[in-house]
Each structure stands twice: as C-alpha cells, then as structure tokens.
Amino acid sequence: MVDYVLEGPRWGNGALGSSGGTVTWAVDPTVPASFVSVLQSAFATWASYANIAFQKVASTATAQIDFNVGSIDGLGNTLGYTNYSYSGQHMQSATVTFDSGEGWHTNGVHVVSNQNVDLAVVALHEIGHSLGLDHYNAKPEVMNAFLDPSVTTLAAGDIAGIQALYGPAVTPTPATVSTVAAATPATPATPATNVASATPAASDVTAVYRFYDTQTGDHFYTTSSAEKAQIQQTLPWFTYEGTPWATPTKGADTTDVFRFFDTSSNAHFFTTSVSERDQIMKTAPSFKYEGVAFEAYADASAPGALTLERFYNTQTGQHHFAGSAAEASGINHGAAGPGWVDEGPGFTVHLATDTMLFA
Known part of the structure; x- marks a missing residue:
C-alpha cells in the first residue's frame, strides 16, 4: 500500500513518473x-x-x-x-x-x-x-x-x-x-497546559471539505477526498472553500448525519434526526436519500465540539449551517440576504483548531 494520494492531474505532457x-x-x-x-x-x-x-x-x-x-x-x-x-x-x-x-x-x-x-x-x-x-x-x-x-x-x-x-x-x-x-510518541507532551489532553487527536477526527455551488448558492460538505477530487474535476462551478470543521470517528458518543440531494433545487440537505430523515423520505419525493455523510457528536458539550446553527431560506428552499455565532448573527441580521429563518442548532461537529489547518 502506498503512503500518498494523488489528485489526478500533473504538470508536463508525459505519463506518470516522467519529467514535469x-x-x-x-x-x-x-x-x-x-x-x-x-x-x-x-x-x-x-x-x-x-x-x-x-x-x-x-x-x-x-x-x-x-x-x-x-x-x-x-x-x-x-x-x-x-x-x-x-x-x-x-x-x-x-x-x-x-x-x-x-x-x-x-x-x-x-x-x-x-x-x-x-x-x-x-x-x-x-x-x-x-x-x-x-x-x-x-x-x-x-x-x-x-x-x-x-x-x-x-x-x-x-x-x-x-x-x-x-x-x-x-x-x-x-x-x-x-x-x-x-x-x-503516541501522545506528545504539551508543556504547561492540559488543554490538549481533553481534545480529540487528529486521528480521531476527519477533515470536512466544503464547496460553494455558484449556480445555486448551496454549500456542500464531504469527508471523501475521492469525492472532493471528482467535484473539482467535473463540476467547475463548485468553488472549493477549504476545511471549515471536522467530524468525529464513529463511536458510542456519535450520531449519524444523513445526506439528501434535492433534485428540484440541486441542493444538499443534512440532518441527524431519524424522524426527520424518515419524514423526508415519505413526503418529499424530490429529495433523494444518499446515506450517512459523516458523524456528529451526540453530546454538544464534548471536548472540541462546535454546534452548527441551521438556517432555512423560505425563498430558495435551501438550508445553511453557520459555523460560528458571528456568522449566525450576520445571517439573522440580513447579511446573507432575505428569506433566512433560524431553525436552531443543527448538529455538532469538531471545532476547527490549529491541528486542522490545511485545505
């Protein structure tokens, strides 16, 4: 097994392994x-x-x-x-x-x-x-x-x-x-602070890749590097925006985040609610269920936790998940345009820290 992942394209006109x-x-x-x-x-x-x-x-x-x-x-x-x-x-x-x-x-x-x-x-x-x-x-x-x-x-x-x-x-x-x-060492020492010991290690969380769909105004999230590469190769109107937060590894303290694709608006929707998932599958035929997208914390007070605020736009039918109190306040005060309704906490992910730096 190789210890690297290739994006796909390379510089130069030759084949893999030739001069760039x-x-x-x-x-x-x-x-x-x-x-x-x-x-x-x-x-x-x-x-x-x-x-x-x-x-x-x-x-x-x-x-x-x-x-x-x-x-x-x-x-x-x-x-x-x-x-x-x-x-x-x-x-x-x-x-x-x-x-x-x-x-x-x-x-x-x-x-x-x-x-x-x-x-x-x-x-x-x-x-x-x-x-x-x-x-x-x-x-x-x-x-x-x-x-x-x-x-x-x-x-x-x-x-x-x-x-x-x-x-x-x-x-x-x-x-x-x-x-x-x-x-x-498996657990590096951190001088003069105990904060690191309360925060999940990098191996316990997975980076989330965020895209902005310039055609619909929708944000899309995935933890799959293969899906990220596929989007970058085939959907040029999707703008890659980096890694805003991470998700925990599946365990007793996590819950599934379910993913839907709305064929009428070409937007994605995410929820941790089983009842909401089932209701959508029964009553919203334009929403195609795509399975579990990633994990979220079951406990909003978990170390390193970040609860995303969920918004719904009554004009476009889109949902958005704000990653900070400042962003949520801005949306509530019209910074993202009209029609946005604050639906309360969406789901809880891992807070972006200095161990989650690269996009």
Whole structure:
C-alpha cells in the first residue's frame, strides 16, 4: 500500500513518473517580501526529490502557480488552500492563498503565525497540492490534512508521492527526511497546559471539505477526498472553500448525519434526526436519500465540539449551517440576504483548531 494520494492531474505532457519540466511561479502584491525566500526553499525541497524544476517570474499574469494572501476564516483555522485548473490529466494553472487572519510575521529566520505555525510547512503542503498531491492521513506527513508539529519537512510518503508523479530527481540533493512515525510518541507532551489532553487527536477526527455551488448558492460538505477530487474535476462551478470543521470517528458518543440531494433545487440537505430523515423520505419525493455523510457528536458539550446553527431560506428552499455565532448573527441580521429563518442548532461537529489547518 502506498503512503500518498494523488489528485489526478500533473504538470508536463508525459505519463506518470516522467519529467514535469519547468513550472513558473510568482507572487502578487499581497504577499510580503519575507514570504518569497520561504517559497523558494519549499520549491527547492520538492525539486530535490523529483524530476521537476521551478522558476520564479515577475508577474502572476505569466506564471503557472500564483501566490496571494487573503482572508479565509481567521486565526487558528484554515491556514491556506489551493485551487487548480487542468485539461485531461495535465495541470494548467494553480493558485495558492495563505490566510491573512493568521497574523504572519517574521520571528528570527522564520515566518510564523500568531499561533507560532511555521509558514515553511504550510508552503510545502500547499505547493504539494499545486503539484498534484492530495491529503494522506495514515502516517505523519507534510500532506496530512492535520498539522503535526513534529513534521518539519517531507516524509517518506511525500517523497514517494512526488516521485510517482514526476520520477526521481536527475541530480538529487535531498534534505533530511522526517520519518516522524518512529520518533513521535503516541501522545506528545504539551508543556504547561492540559488543554490538549481533553481534545480529540487528529486521528480521531476527519477533515470536512466544503464547496460553494455558484449556480445555486448551496454549500456542500464531504469527508471523501475521492469525492472532493471528482467535484473539482467535473463540476467547475463548485468553488472549493477549504476545511471549515471536522467530524468525529464513529463511536458510542456519535450520531449519524444523513445526506439528501434535492433534485428540484440541486441542493444538499443534512440532518441527524431519524424522524426527520424518515419524514423526508415519505413526503418529499424530490429529495433523494444518499446515506450517512459523516458523524456528529451526540453530546454538544464534548471536548472540541462546535454546534452548527441551521438556517432555512423560505425563498430558495435551501438550508445553511453557520459555523460560528458571528456568522449566525450576520445571517439573522440580513447579511446573507432575505428569506433566512433560524431553525436552531443543527448538529455538532469538531471545532476547527490549529491541528486542522490545511485545505
């Protein structure tokens, strides 16, 4: 079994395992000058293991991979995300956005967030996406959906994945490989705080991928990386918005979240209520039941829990799940437009924290 997941497309016109050629990149005016050396180092690290080269150019107008800094979701949540376009199996362009809400600043030779997350690891991760790698969570790696502070450079699976795409470097100059699995204790100690011991570990929660349907205004959620890739490949009007929260692993303290697709509005609906599920199946023929989407906490007071507020739009028939009190307040005060009715708590997921950083 391989220790990596491929997105599907790659740079270059050859088959898997052949050279990716030279890929150009540039930063737009929102990117601080201190970021540039971090990005250069990240590209050099990937290039040291694979048969692909990178060249910085002056303008994003001519670059194949663009970088910017923009607002995503504020401090301690999604640090960055990557969007890309492709034709067939070949990458055409990619855009990496780093969250401006993280408070990036220089600290000695590093650029870090206000929660002391090193931009170098975030850059490695997002560039990995732009090169064709998806999330892989079975072992600690750069391409994990969850940040592992002990992983500071590419692990064996990251290297195997990039070489599966482009073959090994012609003249490899490898940096030190972090094998972390052998060196990292099962439960890392956290000095001077007991908070971490009350919060589920990364292996106990699963990242949720969120999309925005620009045709209907609906939000869609999935925990499947395969479904995420399928949407990105076949539904260009779906905008990928990253990882807003996670879901717990199924257990005695969780409940199923049921998923429906409304063929009349082309929108999805989610509920944990068995009676509501059964009522919809009996009385709403346009709603097609798609099974269990993911898990939610049965107890809203569980460590790390986040209860989503459910809204219904009387004009469009859509539902929306607000992930914060501020978002819910905004909707109630008309920020999302008319017709929204607050239906109360929807279901309880895992709060986005600094261990749920990558999209």
